[in-house]
Amino acid sequence: MTYRLAHSLVDLRAEVDAAYPGRDKASDGWIGNAEHASRGNGSDHNPDRSHPLGIVRALDLDKDDRDGSRANIAQTVVDAMLRTKDPRVKYVIWRGRMFSSYVSRGVPAWTWRPYNGVNGHFEHVHVSVNPGSTGDRPGPWRISTPLAPAPATPDPEDTMTDEQFKAHLAAMREGFTSVVEEVRNLRPVLNTINTTNDGTRVAARSIHSALEKVVGLITPSAAGR
Structure with missing residues (x-):
């Protein structure tokens, strides 16, 4: 080979x-x-x-x-x-x-x-x-x-020791997870919004889109290794 x-x-x-x-x-x-x-x-x-x-x-x-x-x-x-x-x-x-x-x-x-x-x-x-x-x-x-x-x-992140940076990343991921859970709890409310209102419908879609992006950021990556 x-x-x-x-x-x-x-x-x-x-x-x-x-x-x-x-x-x-x-x-x-x-x-x-x-x-x-x-x-x-x-x-x-x-x-x-x-x-x-x-x-x-x-x-x-x-x-x-x-x-x-x-x-x-x-x-x-x-x-x-x-x-x-x-x-x-x-x-x-x-x-x-x-x-x-x-x-x-x-x-x-x-x-x-x-x-x-x-x-x-x-x-x-x-x-x-x-x-x-x-x-x-x-x-x-x-x-x-x-x-x-x-x-x-x-960049302050570039000056951290490896242990400091690992703790920093863990805190960031915990924060992302907390935000995701809070936004997920809003989904039932979003689903009851009167969709005949164009402005409200656009706002709801924007929130859904933002949620998916945040979920993607904290989902384990399959890249390169």
Whole structure:
């Protein structure tokens, strides 16, 4: 059985290696293990058999630099993806969250949303690229150099420790769940609204739509892993 890593991801790995020559690679990976293989096409770590060479369209990159003197490598990669919005990107998973290059469950493209997969990706960042020639295309990724200055106002979530962030995510999910239950209790009331009133009917539909989006946000994700 033949397979290869997407050319784009070969270049991404080489670019990160060049920027961080002493980095830890213990959590690096690309070809799926038996657990990934059991998901069939449900994981981008499995070879894409629509291509004769079986292209693997996912790469994991360890977050750590062995000398400990530089910023988190995974965060550098994530920041670059959000900054450049490279058309090769399909989605990225990092620290219990993910973003994609397309709208998903009502969440805009390139916007963080909760990721509820078994592996929260706290030790490495997962990058999946798009199918076809777009995702396979080689070329630079414009990853920031290790010594690039930090943003003047960093996202507070990016400065939390892993344990703080896990607690933060748990609180967010609990809050979402509470809101969903409260809105679900409104459904019987919405169903009794006089639907002859156009404005009221539109408002009821908007509430239903908002509810479905919230439910989608807290439903376990089947993406990439």
